[in-house]
Amino acid sequence: AQSVAQPEDQVNVAEGNPLTVKCTYSVSGNPYLFWYVQYPNRGLQFLLKYITGDNLVKGSYGFEAEFNKSQTSFHLKKPSALVSDSALYFCAVRDRNTDKLIFGTGTRLQVFP
Amino acid sequence: DAGVIQSPRHEVTEMGQEVTLRCKPISGHNSLFWYRQTMMRGLELLIYFNNNVPIDDSGMPEDRFSAKMPNASFSTLKIQPSEPRDSAVYFCASSRTGLEPQHFGDGTRLSIL
Numbered sequence: 065a066q067s068v069a070q071p072e073d074q075v076n077v078a079e080g081n082p083l084t085v086k087c088t089y090s091v092s093g094n095p096y097l098f099w100y101v102q103y104p105n106r107g108l109q110f111l112l113k114y115i116t117g118d119n120l121v122k123g124s125y126g127f128e129a130e131f132n133k134s135q136t137s138f139h140l141k142k143p144s145a146l147v148s149d150s151a152l153y154f155c156a157v158r159d160r161n162t163d164k165l166i167f168g169t170g171t172r173l174q175v176f177p
Numbered sequence: 178d179a180g181v182i183q184s185p186r187h188e189v190t191e192m193g194q195e196v197t198l199r200c201k202p203i204s205g206h207n208s209l210f211w212y213r214q215t216m217m218r219g220l221e222l223l224i225y226f227n228n229n230v231p232i233d234d235s236g237m238p239e240d241r242f243s244a245k246m247p248n249a250s251f252s253t254l255k256i257q258p259s260e261p262r263d264s265a266v267y268f269c270a271s272s273r274t275g276l277e278p279q280h281f282g283d284g285t286r287l288s289i290l
Contacts, residue, residue: 096276107181107268107281108220115276154220162233163208163274167220 066091068138068155070168077145078176085140085171087155096158097138098165099129103151111153114138125149145175179203181282183269189288195257198285201250202271210279211244211254212268220268226252227274259289 068089077083089095096115100108112123119131129140140153152172156165182201190196202209210225224234229246237244241260246252256263266286270279 098278100281105283107270107283108279110278110280113276113278158276162225163227163272164210164222164225164233165279169219 066095066157066159066166068097068157068166068168070153070155070171072171073169074172074174076174076176079147080144083142083145083149083173083175085153085155085173087138087140087168089136089138089155089157091157091160093160095138097129097131098156098158099123099127099138099140100154100156100167101125101151102154102170108154111140145173147175147177149173150175181269181271181280183267183282183285185285186283187286187288189290190259191290192260193258195255196259196263196287196289198254198267198269198287200252200254200269200282202252202269203280204250205273206271206280207249207274208272208279209246209252210270210272211252212270213265214268214284215265223254261289263287264289 098113099111102108111127112121114121114131122128127142152170154170155168184199208227211223213221223236224244226246244254266284268281268284270281272279
């Protein structure tokens with residue numbers, strides 16, 4: 065069965081510092097991976113996806129993610145965090161046979177001024 | 178793009194009442210998803226449609242829940258009779274078939290008293 069894991073419930077980082085939100089996956093075959101962000105009282109918003117190609121994927125709001133096949137990871141990164149980045153972040157993998165996304169449990173990012 | 182539109186944004190009702198949640202997907206999207214989000218269980222996929230046909234309803238909790246998609250621009254999720262444990266935020270999302278990201282509405286916050 066396909067799955068993603070987000071090992072950290074919460075990540076705290078100071079504004080201006082780099083941030084990393086971790087995600088590992090378990091799939092058979094090539095993975096199709098996504099990151100979403102959820103702000104309070106809003107739906108999930110798409111940040112970026114990895115389908116194939118370059119292992120470093122660039123997305124919205126200055127975020128990027130690094131696909132690492134040997135470590136089965138797809139960590140979300142940003143070089144310099146903003147207070148406004150504070151939100152709930154979800155990693156997801158697309159089911160191979162359908163359009164379903166299998167979401168992780170989410171990681172709450174808190175950026176302190 | 179108008180985005181995915183959900184109504185109502187908030188619903189408070191007494192247990193035993195029928196609840197109907199509505200969703201208008203993005204024009205041109207042919208997949209539609211209903212999710213439920215709670216603190217305890219996180220984000221759960223309830224059902225999804227492709228070209229107005231239900232493909233996977235394995236996430237629907239029980240027979241009290243039903244979903245329809247009578248045409249490409251409208252879907253409903255109905256709970257009858259409602260129970261306090263149904264209290265959650267319900268999201269609708271739509272996408273094009275394939276590797277395109279899902280676009281989420283801002284959800285309906287449902288409270289069953």
